[in-house]
Amino acid sequence: MTYTVAQIAKSLGAEAAGDTSLVIARAAEPQSAGPDDLALAMDPKYAEGLSQGTARAAMLWPDADWQAMGLKAAIFPTRPRFAMSGMTRMLDKGQGFGAGIHPSAIIDPTAVLAEGVSVGPLAIISAGARIGKGSVVGPHCFIGVDVTLGVDAYLREQVSIGARVTIGERCIIQPGARIGGDGFSFVTAEPSTVESARKTLGDQGAAEAQPWIRIHSLGSVTIGGDVEIGMGCTIDCGTIRDTTIGNNTKLDNQVHMGHNVSIGDNCLICGQVGIAGSARIGNNVVMAGQVGVNDNIFVGDGVIAGGGTKLMSNVPAGRTMLGYPATQMDKQVDLYKAQRRLPRLLREVAELRKVVFKSEKDD
Incomplete structure (x- = not known):
């Protein structure tokens, strides 16, 4: 080439x-x-x-x-x-995946593969799956029941797609990504200490242990077109509705999306970002590495969150955030500067106290 x-x-x-x-x-x-x-x-x-x-x-x-x-x-x-x-x-010379269907691939008879689909060695395509024209399913991939892959989707090796997931056209999914696992949803028969702590923010003391009971994931995952999913990403199914990712959004390696999370269009989500269940992320949002997003909050359009930021509450559109807990970046930088001045300030206060106490004794 x-x-x-x-x-x-x-x-x-x-x-x-x-x-x-x-x-x-x-x-x-x-x-x-x-x-x-x-x-x-x-x-x-x-x-x-x-x-x-x-x-x-x-x-x-x-x-x-x-x-x-x-x-x-x-x-x-x-x-x-x-x-x-x-x-x-x-x-780009690509990965060298061959054309056609490798003889070791396992494809259910009810799966529908459009023209020009490439299926690599030891890949599995389950019942009812629909694979769009020109798509690539790399070696050792698993495609679950009733999955839909859009035109020219490109799955690298060892990608796992759970049942009923829908993935749009021209999506690129890197090795080891796992899409469509069950959400982390559990509940107790009586109000738990966690629920009480969220209300009071105080200690709960000793409490009788209760078993955690699973809430099953009836939703799936819907991903728009031109999305990229990095290596080792994990995306949970929704509880009732689907977890969703909008068009042209890019996820770096090791991003986790909890159940019911919604991410808009044209977002850039960098490595090791964790987004807790039912959080809603707007369009054109950028989250740098290791950003954490609390559950059930909204992050508005155009928000930028610096590395390591922890978003604990709703963020209005257009804000640039930093820190833990997150505040506006310029204010957070002022706080950092003030913290660095604290040792000197404490020394100055100590010297002033000596002067004051000395003058009081002299009087």
């Missing part, structure tokens, strides 16, 4: 200069780029590495002096990082 500099530039809508007939086989960092590689030096601070490699062509920032760098060709995208999306898509 090779392309000329001209082909890459055209696909990106970018300008190119020099010998645009040069053939590119790979992308590489400047210091390790070879003669058939496209060196990625899209910021002046990376250009120094070009002298350590042997690249003939590079992707540079606008107006860069490519000839002074000893290059034979260059591409100049107006938004370099966005250009990375198109360039990496062109040069």
Whole structure:
């Protein structure tokens, strides 16, 4: 899979200069780029590495002096990082999954596979499943009863999809993701100490133990189009209605979504985020790594939560949050600064007390 500099530039809508007939086989960092590689030096601070490699062509920032760098060709995208999306898509060699259905795959006779579906070794597709045109079901995947996969869905190896889950077109699901497990829903016959603690926020003292009784998950999971699910993600079924993810939302590795959670469109949910049951997340929300979201709260459109933030209550649209418990980011930063000043402040207070007490004794 090779392309000329001209082909890459055209696909990106970018300008190119020099010998645009040069053939590119790979992308590489400047210091390790070879003669058939496209060196990625899209910021002046990376250009120094070009002298350590042997690249003939590079992707540079606008107006860069490519000839002074000893290059034979260059591409100049107006938004370099966005250009990375198109360039990496062109040069991605994929996972090498074969076309057609592997003989070791187990497919129920009532499952419906559209044209061009690829099913890998030891995959299982259960009764009533419907797999959309051009989809890929990787090795060791499990597709449950009555699952629907949209057109061009792409499941990497060892993905598990529970019964009645619906996944939209062009979804990408990374290895080890588990979608459609039962929700973590349990109840006691009489009001529990947990329920009392939520009301009073106080100690409960000794109490008679009660067994936790399962609430079954009658809902499933519905995922929109162009969604990506990272490695090791776990998404619970809803209790009565489905747990839902909107269009074009991206989940990083090890994200957990509890039962009945609803996430809107165009959200970015980073690694190790945990979202408790029945939380509602709006559109265009960004949650950095290890954000925690309390159950039954609402996070409004456009909210950004910094790394490690714990959202304990409803967050209005457009807020940028940080800390535990979360407050607006600028206020939280002021608090952090104040905390760092506390030792010095305490020393100053101690010195002032000495002066005051000394003056009182002198009087």
